[in-house]
Amino acid sequence: MRKLLLYIIILTTGIVFLARLFYLQIMDESFTVRSQDNAIEIVYDYPQRGYISDRNGKLMVSNQPSYDVMAIPRNLKPFDTTEFCKILSIEPEELGRRLDKAKIYSPILPSVIIPQLTKAEYAYLQEKMRKYEGFYIQKRSLRDYQVDHSANVLGYIAQVNQQKINEDPYYISGDLIGRSGVEKVYEDLLRGKKGVKYIQKDRFNRNIGPYKDGIYDTLPTKGKDITITIDAQLQAYGEKLMENKRGGIVAIEPESGEILSLITAPNYDPSLLVGRKRSPNYTRLYYDSIARPLYDRGLLAEYPPGSPFKTLTALIGLQEGVVDTDDTFSCNNGYNYGARRPLGCHSHPSPLDMVPGIAHSCNSYFAQVYRKTIEKFPTPQEGINTWNKHLKSFGLGQFMGNDLSTGRPGKIPDAEYYNQIYDYPTYEWYATATISNAIGQGEVLMTPIQLANMTAIIANRGWYYTPHILKKIEGDPIKEEKFTKKNKTTIDPKHFEPVVEGMHQVYKKGTASSLQIPGIEIAGKTGTAENFTEIDGKRTQLTDHSIFIAFAPVDDPKIAIAVFVENGYWGSRYAGRIASLMVEKYLKKEITRTDMEDWILNHSLKEEYAKPLSGEPFRINQ
């Protein structure tokens, strides 16, 4: 026993030590981090962010240098707060708050204390900087906008948030990151790669040379310059036309799927979101819950498409063989399908076959084509699902898979949807219950970009490239398969000709005959969509949305456009005029119909938008 005791004590000690070392060296990872924290300082070198140009090579976004005052809380020494606050025009309490926040983020990593100094502030502060130990100035590059439009397309950059820092180890506090638009989607291309220097520190925080002789150090890589598909001139013109209106315009080059314009109204100047005024400006835009300037209507607003949808009803009818172009349908100011109220229509010659049916936008014609399509099948469920399948091939009712930072799928109902709302199989439902779909009302919802893409498909007679915004990277055209592979619809190309002819006739003698462009053969379709809002909990109808789709020239389409003006009354009133002007601007580079241009520029819908907010009774569709 006496011999054994020391054995046991020695072995126990050895085991306890090894257990403790196992914990320190293997189990607890935090020591490695803390070691790097206090022995190695990481210095970053930020590269230039890539430039953004439009499709014609016009520079839209470049960079300007910016200087942030950074602090490493652990290295701070007492300093002359009064002077410091005076130079940087900041309240001492605010400075205290920011330093506390920096300390909470990390006592040993840098935090931005005062972002984006002006050049004058920087010049003055730089001389005094050595008096403020623990502070230093980090140079970054900020955006310099060469245009005052396209804010929704370009997006903006801002300091990365904590969530992103946790997700992606590339980012550290204070880094700038694309938060919306092209800046967000192509962040990886545009940002480049920051350079890193590891500097070995001693315990007095003195620099004792590069860590491991700099083998881990990297040089910054400049961000890639990109060309986007936007036509800056057309974009600027569209934004001008949309002043004092709300809605969206999307223009696409049918043969490539390139987005020529992506306009939302109201908009804002992209320069508002740069520099130290960024934060108050952003707050103001963000809290404008009425005009919603940050809401990209071209991509997000899901509207009932209205009459332009009739072209799809015709195409599906032809494909399913339930209608021939010569078949006529009569219209007696509407279509009585057995409900309490017939589906109304306006006055026009009757009966009509397909081409004039489209030209005059006859509700009755399309209601009957739609009904025949659905009723071709033994059950309405099969009918609706076939109809749904055709529409899906146009990219409707789903996310398009484009390269835009935001979007909505819209809605194309299917059998399951109606089974649910009509409580099938307890109750049966029939084609007539869904008859409003025929004319783009009912349950169908589309975003302006889906409407524009639909127009491009008709222009192409049956196929499309997924719409996209990126054209070139460093001058090389994109090769991504998603945007260079044709998507074919389920409609035979031969069925498109009568529809195109109908749309051509819309201009020739139909609902848009006043909007013809001299010398350009154009095809289009008006739309007027009823819409409702809730005022004091009561469903209230508002002035109809004005909708228009068009493409031109008819035989060699260069542009397909969809215009959506909220509460613009009927299709040709606002949307039709704007579409017509846009097409002329794009194809001719000049406007011959200045009176039409003046009419649009001088007409405001502000009164219309004020009505539901006035709290007083109001009349619509005046």
Place this chain on the structure above:
Amino acid sequence: MGKSATGFDWITILIYLLLVGFGWANIYSASLAEDHSDFFEFSQIYSKQALWIILSFLLVIILLSIEAKFYQRFSSVIYAISLLSLAGLFIFGSTIAGQTAWYQIGPVSIQPAEFAKAATALAVAKYLSGIQTNIKDFTHQLRVFLIVGLPMLLVLLQPDAGSAMIYFSFAFALYREGLHFAYLLLGFFAAILFVATLAFGPLWVIGGVLIILILTYLKNLKRRPNLIKYLFFAAVAVGFSLSVNYVFQNVFKQHHRDRFNIVLGREVDSRGIGYNTNQSEIAIGSGGLFGKGWTEGTQTKGHFVPEQHTDYIFSTVGEEWGFLGSTFIIGLFVLLMLRLIYLAERQRSTFNRVYGYGVIGIIFMHFLVNIGMVIGIFPTVGIPLPFLSYGGSGLWGFTILLFIFVKLDSERMSFN
């Protein structure tokens, strides 16, 4: 060497060489960083140690050439010289960092406390091997305590509480020779009360002790326990706890209190008083499984751990050689101590055996306190890690301590 010589124990010698060699590699790395800015100074620390190591090899040859009988015969003289050298410090010694522990002779400073351990081990061995000596006899116990206590007191007066503490290690040798287990138990119990009082305060400890005693008393009620014994024990425990608290609050200096508080987890302060331990843990912890490689330790290079080439040398091992290197060193020490126990047990003479246990106890105490401190499970007590820490006196002290025993062992078959 006489006819009865059976050769030196090469296992012990090999472990010694490994420890000294590995120690020097780590001192090189630690001192490389320390005086990065001053080339002249930097060249001295590790080359000085290299010189000490070479000299200690010469010392080994001398130690092994001297006849084993010499150590036994002259143990009293060696002990007396050692005591004188300790006492002489108060007249001739020079004071560094508040401790009067060194003789300054030219460029060399000598720390007699490092040699006194071996001298005391010889003296204890000599006394216990006496034919009349009976360790169970109280008077003899007092004499042994006096032999150990004298140098301990002189060291404590320097003041060097850490080195003084080492003398408790003779308890192992005494226990081996028949000292009642109660002494060890009492010491162990006192240590627990001591730490518990500091950790939880005297009220809780006294309360806890009383509850345990009452419960034990009630449980044993049928066996008619001796109430007086229980009361006596309770009174001693309460008195001890209160006096520990008194000493801690009034006799200890603030930096002693701080050190205990850190290890007991009462303070968290990475730049303040817990700095040494904290930095040492970071260095070791960041080493991982394989370590950062020799002279590649970022903490070592940045000299974040104070006294890294001396008392904290093990943190360099941990950072640069990782868990594998740390395990290697701990393994070497454990192996060395177990080997020494084996050697001590095969001695025929009491003198040899007692001396061997003295050596084991001293090495173990340093190992326990030093590594325990460096890895943060022991209070900060400034004593070196045998064979690895920088310092000529320390290296020579341990070399003498160990190789006297190697010599004794090699002649264990001879009569004396």
